[in-house]
Amino acid sequence: MTEYLQTVFDKFELRVRRGYHYSEDGFWASVENARVKVGVTDYLQRTSGDVAFVDLVRRGSTVERQAEFGVLETAKTTVSLLSPISGTIEEVNGRLVEKPELVNSDPYGEGWLVTLVPRNLEDDLKALMGADGYFELMLNKLETDHRKLESK
Amino acid sequence: MKATKQKRAVVIPCSGIGKALGSVSREATYEVVENLRKGVTDTTCLALIVSGDEETLQLVKNNRCIAVDGCPLQCAAKNVKLAGGDLAASFRVVDTLRENRHLKPKSVTFLDHDGQELANLLAEQVAEKVDELLRK
């Protein structure tokens, strides 16, 4: 089985990583050793544009599910980062200060945003989708919301 | 016989057609070459470099080059180097954007106000670099 579900829209390849959990807003959560790593989906980074700044809350901050834990500023817009999981921020991806483009180039890997110590993991995960569900949602969004992914 | 001293800087934009930052790179380059440092700078098409046009390759090999890239892919800088050009400096529009956070260039085809302002700011930075390179 491949690591990603993928589709092509216009000339862009859009991927959804298997094994992760997804919110409708375009954020993923990956559970690793009782910690949760969080990032943005390929679809969200592509539609947002080239990332110029990533501003994240500090380590030790608590966040609720769907509450803002930072903002992502691109060349064309500002995106609120909404946590798919409630918990305490344990780690912040410091590399994004100097290399915010990692969010664009590797959204499921080196472009991760924060890791959390989850507070209510079981219930929070129930509110999220698996890769197949998010992939379906993404395809629908592409058909209805985005006639083009290229900038206008 | 001594080699002729390099007296020109060649400014090469990426001109990426899909993003506003590509348009900004192009406009900044024109501002330098046609206005700020007219007479001591030149520009050329990145496509001619990549496709191996002989005249263009000689231009970039025999002059100090400044790449002006829209985004972190850095097509201009990488390809000038690959072609054996003398890449003396490299700018990324996204870095100038980071220094001017209030600017949000949206339009690609014709630069909007923010895009034009960003291009002007970047052009000033490139012009300073031109001066530095030509002093050496």
Place this chain on the structure above:
Amino acid sequence: MVDLPEKKVGVISCSGEGCVEGTISRVATRLVLEKVRPEETVTICLPLFLAGGGEERAFAKYYPTITVDGCDKLCAKVGTERYSGKPAGSIVVTDLTKSPGCFRVRSPRKLDSKSLALAEKVAERIALEVDEVLEHRR
């Protein structure tokens, strides 16, 4: 398995800084993408394509392309032939500017009203090529 979109044409344009026809190519292509045939077209960034950009090359491999060149150096056409295959259509702006009634304009940077009008004409030509290509693909 990657899904491939249907009924799309890649427009590969030069942006040649050296002459106004490069600007006209660029603007005409953008007009097609944004207004004239937004649903049917995709732009391929030429330098990225020539340098090996994955998405650019992949698209051009599977879908028809139309090249738009500013001058007779034909960077877009030659590059497409080399890395993808013969384009389905090819437009050279200097061929149009030599036509009776078209204007020779000077500044490569900003298009005045006449050169904008020419860019719109080129966009219409591109659109006709797009329609013809898609008609053959039905």
